[in-house]
Amino acid sequence: MATTSSPSHLAGLGTSLRPSPATRWTQTFLRMCRRAPLGVISAVLLIIVALIAIMAYDVAPFDPLKTNFAQTRKPPSMLHLIGTDNLGRDTLSRLIHGARVTLFVAATSVIIGDGIGFILGVLSGYSGKKFDMVLQRILEVLLAFPTLILAMLLLIGLGAGLRTVIIAIAVTRVPGTCRVVRSVVLSVREYQFVDAARALGASPWRIMRRHVAPQCLAPWLVLVTVNLGTAIFAEAALSFLGIGIQPPAPSWGNMLGGVLAEAFKPPWWLVIFPGMAITLTVLCCNLLGDSLRDLLDPRIRKRLG
Amino acid sequence: MTRYLATRFAGAIVTLFGITLLIFMAMRVLPGDPLAQISSEGQGQYRLSPAELQKARASLGLDRPLYAQYGSWLADIARGDLGRSFWRGEPISELIMRRAPITAEIGILAVIISWLIGVPVGAYSAINHNRRGDLIVRGILTFLTAVPSFWLGLTLVLVGILYFSWRPPLTIIYFWDDWRGNLQIVTGPAIALGLGLGAVTARLTRSSVLEILFDDHVRTARSKGLSERVVVNRHVLRLALLPVVTLSGLALGGLLGGSVAVERAFGVPGLGLALVQALNERDWMVIQNLVFLYGVLYTVINLIVDVSYAWLDPRIRYG
Numbered sequence: 150m151a152t153t154s155s156p157s158h159l160a161g162l163g164t165s166l167r168p169s170p171a172t173r174w175t176q177t178f179l180r181m182c183r184r185a186p187l188g189v190i191s192a193v194l195l196i197i198v199a200l201i202a203i204m205a206y207d208v209a210p211f212d213p214l215k216t217n218f219a220q221t222r223k224p225p226s227m228l229h230l231i232g233t234d235n236l237g238r239d240t241l242s243r244l245i246h247g248a249r250v251t252l253f254v255a256a257t258s259v260i261i262g263d264g265i266g267f268i269l270g271v272l273s274g275y276s277g278k279k280f281d282m283v284l285q286r287i288l289e290v291l292l293a294f295p296t297l298i299l300a301m302l303l304l305i306g307l308g309a310g311l312r313t314v315i316i317a318i319a320v321t322r323v324p325g326t327c328r329v330v331r332s333v334v335l336s337v338r339e340y341q342f343v344d345a346a347r348a349l350g351a352s353p354w355r356i357m358r359r360h361v362a363p364q365c366l367a368p369w370l371v372l373v374t375v376n377l378g379t380a381i382f383a384e385a386a387l388s389f390l391g392i393g394i395q396p397p398a399p400s401w402g403n404m405l406g407g408v409l410a411e412a413f414k415p416p417w418w419l420v421i422f423p424g425m426a427i428t429l430t431v432l433c434c435n436l437l438g439d440s441l442r443d444l445l446d447p448r449i450r451k452r453l454g
Numbered sequence: 455m456t457r458y459l460a461t462r463f464a465g466a467i468v469t470l471f472g473i474t475l476l477i478f479m480a481m482r483v484l485p486g487d488p489l490a491q492i493s494s495e496g497q498g499q500y501r502l503s504p505a506e507l508q509k510a511r512a513s514l515g516l517d518r519p520l521y522a523q524y525g526s527w528l529a530d531i532a533r534g535d536l537g538r539s540f541w542r543g544e545p546i547s548e549l550i551m552r553r554a555p556i557t558a559e560i561g562i563l564a565v566i567i568s569w570l571i572g573v574p575v576g577a578y579s580a581i582n583h584n585r586r587g588d589l590i591v592r593g594i595l596t597f598l599t600a601v602p603s604f605w606l607g608l609t610l611v612l613v614g615i616l617y618f619s620w621r622p623p624l625t626i627i628y629f630w631d632d633w634r635g636n637l638q639i640v641t642g643p644a645i646a647l648g649l650g651l652g653a654v655t656a657r658l659t660r661s662s663v664l665e666i667l668f669d670d671h672v673r674t675a676r677s678k679g680l681s682e683r684v685v686v687n688r689h690v691l692r693l694a695l696l697p698v699v700t701l702s703g704l705a706l707g708g709l710l711g712g713s714v715a716v717e718r719a720f721g722v723p724g725l726g727l728a729l730v731q732a733l734n735e736r737d738w739m740v741i742q743n744l745v746f747l748y749g750v751l752y753t754v755i756n757l758i759v760d761v762s763y764a765w766l767d768p769r770i771r772y773g
Contacts, residue, residue, distance in 0.1 A: 289465070290472030293756075295711025298748045301733060305741060306480035382602055386715040389604060390730050405608060420612050424605035432600035439596075 181444075188440020191433040198430055202248040211239035213246040213399050222416050232418040234404075240418060243399040244426055250311070250400040252430075255380035258315045262322030262380075263373050269323070270330025271365060275338060275357050281331075288324040296321045296379070297386055304392050314393050318383045322376050329372055330365050337364045367445040371438050378434035385427050401427050458764050466757045473749040474531075478524050481742050531746070537739040539732075546743050549728060555628060557717070557724035559636075560643045561709045565702050567648030568655045573698065575652075576659025577691060581682075583664060591656070598653035603712050607646035607719035614642075622720045643716045650712075651705050658701055662694040703759040707752045 168176070182189050201208055210230075217237035225232045231240045273281045291299065300317040307313035337343065338361065346356050381401075387393030388402025396403050404423040408415060502510065511517045515526065530537060536546040579591045614620040622642055627635035666672065667690055675689045676682075714726030721727070725744065732740035 286468060286472065289469050290476055293469050293473050293749050293753045294745075295708060295748065295752060297711035297714055298729075298745060301714075301729070302477060302480045302745050305733065306483075378600065385602055386604060386712075389715055390718055390733075392730075392733055405605060408608065415612055415615060417612055417616065420605075420608050424602065424609065427605065428597075428601050431602075432597060435596065435600055 185440035185444055187436050188444070191436040191440070195430070195433045195437065198248060198433075199252060201245055202252045205246045205249045209239075209242035209245040211242040213238060213242040214397050215239075224416070225418055231422045232416060234416070234419055240404075240422060243404060244401070244422060247399040247401045247404055247423065248426065250394055250398060251381060251384055251402070251427075254311070254315050254318065254384045254394070254400070255377055258318035258384075259322060259373055259376045259380050261315070262319035263326045263369065263376055265319070266323045266326025267330050267362075267365065267369055270327040271334055271357055271362050273327065274331035274334025275353065275361055284327075288327055291320065291324045296383060300383055300387055301390075301392060304387070309392055309395055311394065314384065314387060317387075318380050321383065322380065326369070326372055326376070330369060333365045333368055334361055337361050371442045371445065374434050374438035374441060378431040378438075381427060381431050381434070455764070459761065462757065462760060462764075466753055469753055470750065473746065473753070474524075474528060477742055477745055477749070478520075478527065481738060482523065483520065527742075531743075536743045539740050540737045541735055546740055549740070550725065550744075550747065552626065553723060553725045553728050556626060556640065556722060557713060557726060559629065559640045560647065560713055560717075560722070560724065561706055563640055563644035564647035564651060564709055565706055567644055568651035568702065568705070569698075571649070571652035572655025573659050573691075573695065576656035576698075577663055577686065577694075579656065580660045580663035580667060581686060583660075592660075595653045595656050598649060599657075601650060602715075603646045603650050604715035604719045606649060607643060607716045610642050610646060611720060622722065624721045624723065626723050639720075639722055643713065643720050643722055646716050646719070647709055647712055651702075651709070654705070655698055655701065659694060659698050662697050663690055666690050666694050700759055700763060703755060703762070707755040710748055710751060 178189075215238065217233070220229070220233050220237040222235055223229055223233045223237075229239050229241065231244070233239055234243070269284060273284045294302065299321050303317035303320055304313060307316060343356060343360055346360050351359075384393055384400065385402035385405070388400045389406045391403070391406055394400035394403050396406075401423045405420065408419045508517070515523065518526075534547070536550070538545050539549065575591060575595070579588045579595075582588045611622060614622070623635060623639055627639060629636040663686075672685060672689050675685045680688075713724065714729060716722075717724045717726040718730055725747075729741065729744045729748075731737075732744065
């Protein structure tokens with residue numbers, strides 16, 4: 150009767166041709182597992198770390214700030230799985246809550262920094278001319294400092310604190326991202342589909358949004374994962390130096406600060422475990438970035454294989 | 455080449471001006487002036503009455519308009535006068551002269567270590583590409599690039615204390631005064647920085663050697679009957695190492711940043727530790743000029759790398 154509804158004799162055919170979304174997702178996942186096993190493992194590990202960080206209050210066995218002077222500098226035991234620090238605080242709980250701080254700082258600063266870098270890169274690459282010239286000069290100044298020094302300089306200006314650490318690290322991520330995105334835009338701009346869009350009368354905004362920016366997403370995504378690792382490094386180094394996240398709030402960086410200075414015989418677990426946490430998380434970010442790059446760029450994959 | 459050099463130099467000078475502006479903004483404009491930071495007026499702890507503050511500002515020239523302060527800072531730098539430490543009154547140029555040799559030594563040693571590790575390992579990995587040895591090496595290298603160098607430093611110190619009852623000396627000992635003592639200071643930080651850099655060098659050497667390994671001239675060398683060792687040493691490595699050398703130049707700049715945390719881990723009295731100390735004490739003149747020094751060094755190193763690239767590769771010169 151109703152001609153718009155699909156004919157009943159084709160209903161079964163349609164479903165058999167087009168697998169349900171769930172099946173498609175599983176298939177994609179299995180294909181990823183085969184092509185980039187390390188990348189998948191890294192991604193899963195990162196998700197687990199992130200979940201632990203999010204649920205820190207439920208997962209951590211102790212209060213990370215609660216001091217216990219009867220239990221100072223205790224080596225790993227059944228009660229305190231990776232020992233206690235010089236104030237008797239449980240290291241594992243501090244590590245878990247530190248993950249919360251460290252990952253939050255890294256994730257937000259990368260989202261902000263790489264996001265701004267992406268937008269500026271597209272604008273700068275597509276518009277060219279004066280805007281591009283001025284922006285590149287400004288970015289060159291930001292690039293003229295080693296990451297850590299630039300972050301330190303910004304922290305002096307902004308004052309220490311969670312928010313300012315995020316801003317400082319975010320700013321250090323902008324110039325590199327902007328450059329990469331800009332170089333992609335410069336080559337994409339010359340493609341015929343951009344010419345075609347222009348010939349059809351599309352406004353520059355529309356071309357940038359609908360035609361140029363999507364092309365830059367893949368390399369940008371790779372950059373984001375790698376930058377996540379760099380941001381974790383930066384937070385760790387800044388907090389270790391005592392100018393990032395301020396104690397008593399734990400972060401993976403400030404847990405390492407001052408460990409060796411005070412104790413006559415330093416508790417090794419206070420040095421080893423936070424460092425391992427940083428290393429493994431950064432390792433996962435790097436591996437994930439490598440896999441993404443290989444998956445997204447078939448040329449590289451062929452050459453390396 | 456002359457034109458390339460001219461534009462590149464002009465660009466570097468513009469960047470240097472930008473650096474001074476950025477530093478001045480971050481140090482003097484954003485947080486209020488340095489006295490505000492030290493005193494109770496801002497985040498500091500020293501209680502000063504408004505009259506005292508006024509007097510102190512006048513004596514330091516901080517009551518002048520910002521552009522005048524900026525101008526006189528630039529003039530001071532141009533004259534080579536870097537001012538004095540706010541708390542100790544020591545000339546900053548002396549502080550730099552005293553501490554810079556240690557930091558420079560650490561940086562250069564780290565680059566040498568990265569070569570000693572990175573080049574052979576990378577070449578081995580490339581020659582045996584996709585065999586078991588290569589896979590193991592690549593696994594280790596990937597792991598090493600994820601290790602923060604300052605944590606590696608802390609671990610080295612920890613091992614030293616626990617197993618060898620050795621602690622890094624905390625004083626400045628120059629190589630020309632007592633080379634044994636000096637090496638005790640600089641070797642640890644150089645290893646901590648050099649291992650990570652070595653991993654990067656090895657990865658680059660591997661890809662660079664792989665690219666050249668199947669070139670025609672290498673096949674010719676092989677067909678002449680040269681041994682594999684001679685082929686690799688003479689015909690492959692020599693070409694493959696060009697990008698590695700340039701990377702090391704850039705890395706030296708990167709080490710400037712990394713060395714700050716590593717020096718802190720070992721307690722080495724280099725420039726980085728001076729900067730950290732100044733930050734904690736809010737010794738603004740020291741921070742301002744040390745950060746400027748880092749910026750200048752980094753810019754100059756980048757300039758040298760760029761120019762050497764252009765010198766080696768004509769495509770860049772005329773591009």
